[in-house]
Structures are given as C-alpha cells and as structure tokens.
Amino acid sequence: MRMNGVTFSLPGANLPDPTFLSLDDTNLRTSEVQGIYVNTLAQAGVLQVGDRSESNAMLRALALQRQEDHPYAGDVFFESYVIFDRPIPAFVDANDPDSFVVTHRWNACKTIAVGCISIISAGASAQVVIGTGQTHRSESRIKHIRQFRGSHPVPPACP
Amino acid sequence: MIFYVVNYELSVGSIEVLGVSSSSLLQVGDDDTISLFSMFDTPAESMIVGPLAPLQLPEGAENAEGERMPGEEHGPVTIKLR
Numbered sequence: 001m002r003m004n005g006v007t008f009s010l011p012g013a014n015l016p017d018p019t020f021l022s023l024d025d026t027n028l029r030t031s032e033v034q035g036i037y038v039n040t041l042a043q044a045g046v047l048q049v050g051d052r053s054e055s056n057a058m059l060r061a062l063a064l065q066r067q068e069d070h071p072y073a074g075d076v077f078f079e080s081y082v083i084f085d086r087p088i089p090a091f092v093d094a095n096d097p098d099s100f101v102v103t104h105r106w107n108a109c110k111t112i113a114v115g116c117i118s119i120i121s122a123g124a125s126a127q128v129v130i131g132t133g134q135t136h137r138s139e140s141r142i143k144h145i146r147q148f149r150g151s152h153p154v155p156p157a158c159p
Numbered sequence: 160m161i162f163y164v165v166n167y168e169l170s171v172g173s174i175e176v177l178g179v180s181s182s183s184l185l186q187v188g189d190d191d192t193i194s195l196f197s198m199f200d201t202p203a204e205s206m207i208v209g210p211l212a213p214l215q216l217p218e219g220a221e222n223a224e225g226e227r228m229p230g231e232e233h234g235p236v237t238i239k240l241r
Contacts, residue, residue: 031187059182079219083200103162113170126179129186136193138182144201
C-alpha cells in the first residue's frame with residue numbers, strides 16, 4: 001500500500017486495494033463538532049473522526065436464547081439458515097435518458113456545525129462518522145431462535 | 160433531469176442518541192451514496208421446544224466458522240481467518 005510516498009502493509013491481513021477519496025477542495029464541507037461523548041463502543045462498532053472513501057460493514061448474527069446449556073442443546077450453523085445466503089434485492093435504476101438524474105451540489109456554507117454529541121452505545125457494525133465519505137454500504141442479517149428444553153422421558157415407575 | 164442542490168448553513172445544537180446498532184450509521188458530513196440493508200428473521204417457528212430439528216449437518220459444515228464437529232474432542236474453538 002502506498003500513499004504520498006509512505007509505504008505500509010499489514011502482513012497476512014489480505015486487505016483489498018485501497019481506494020482514495022477524490023478530494024475536490026473547492027466543494028467540500030468541513031464538519032465541526034464541539035464535543036463527543038461515547039459510553040460504549042463494542043462488537044465491531046466504529047467511531048471515525050476524519051474523511052474516508054469507501055466503507056463496507058457486515059453483520060451476521062444468530063441470536064439464540066436457550067433454556068439448556070450449549071453443550072447439551074447442540075451446535076448451530078449459519079449454513080442451516082437461508083437468511084444468510086439470501087441475495088440482496090437489487091436497486092433497479094432507470095435506464096432511459098428522460099429519468100436519468102444528474103445531481104449537482106453547491107455548498108454555499110462550508111461548515112456543518114454540531115454542538116455536542118452524546119451516544120450511550122454503538123455496536124454491532126454500527127458507524128459513527130464525523131467527516132466526509134464517498135460510498136457507504138452496510139448489511140446486517142440477524143436470525144432469532146428461542147430454544148426451550150423438551151420434555152424428558154418419564155423414568156420407569158418403582159414396582 | 161438535473162437536480163441542483165445548494166447547501167446553506169447547517170448548525171445543530173446537540174445530538175443525543177441512546178444506541179447505534181446493527182449496521183446503522185450516524186454521520187456528521189457528506190456522503191455520495193449510502194446503502195444500508197437489514198434482514199431480520201423472527202418468525203413464529205423460531206421458537207423451538209426440544210432439540211433443534213434432527214437434520215444432518217449442512218453442506219459445508221466442515222468449513223463452518225467457530226463450530227465443533229460432532230465426535231471431535233472438546234477443545235478450544237478455532238476460527239479461520241480468511
């Protein structure tokens with residue numbers, strides 16, 4: 001990975017090629033935040049202060065609530081449930097020239113000002129970003145299961 | 160169609176959030192495209208009494224992340240990094 005003459009790499013990380021933000025300085029807005037308070041950031045939650053180009057967040061969860069202990073109640077596989085393989089519905093963009101939309105933005109005021117941000121918790125691939133980005137895509141797939149203990153066989157009656 | 164947007168002053172007093180969760184986003188700034196997807200599955204039949212359906216192991220179970228195969232020793236769970 002190479003940026004402005006500085007080379008860096010993470011051995012074994014197998015990261016995709018980086019894409020860089022196309023910096024059009026003339027039409028960028030600056031975010032001004034006086035203060036931010038975050039109590040908890042967990043489970044791949046992200047708090048970013050600064051600009052970015054592309055971000056991709058993905059969450060897969062099997063929310064399993066069990067009456068019985070895990071070693072006795074059996075293993076659970078993501079592969080068993082179609083929700084984790086189901087394709088995302090595609091956005092169908094209009095193709096004819098009449099409904100093709102070209103968006104122009106002009107930022108007359110160059111700042112977005114926010115006083116104080118207070119967040120109790122951010123988690124499960126959530127993102128809190130202060131800054132400009134280009135594309136953001138995130139996806140969550142959650143399957144809920146509640147499993148109760150079945151009826152146990154009746155012990156043989158005493159003679 | 161040409162859609163022309165002029166952004167004038169935007170200033171917010173304060174933001175108070177209880178929780179940001181499940182691939183959601185809170186952003187102070189601009190973005191060209193944002194696409195957020197969420198799939199939840201909580202049907203009535205997700206409540207199971209007794210063992211999970213006695214099905215055979217799913218296809219590709221041997222490559223499943225973080226699961227023990229039946230009959231294996233109870234060791235620490237290994238998770239493959241791809």
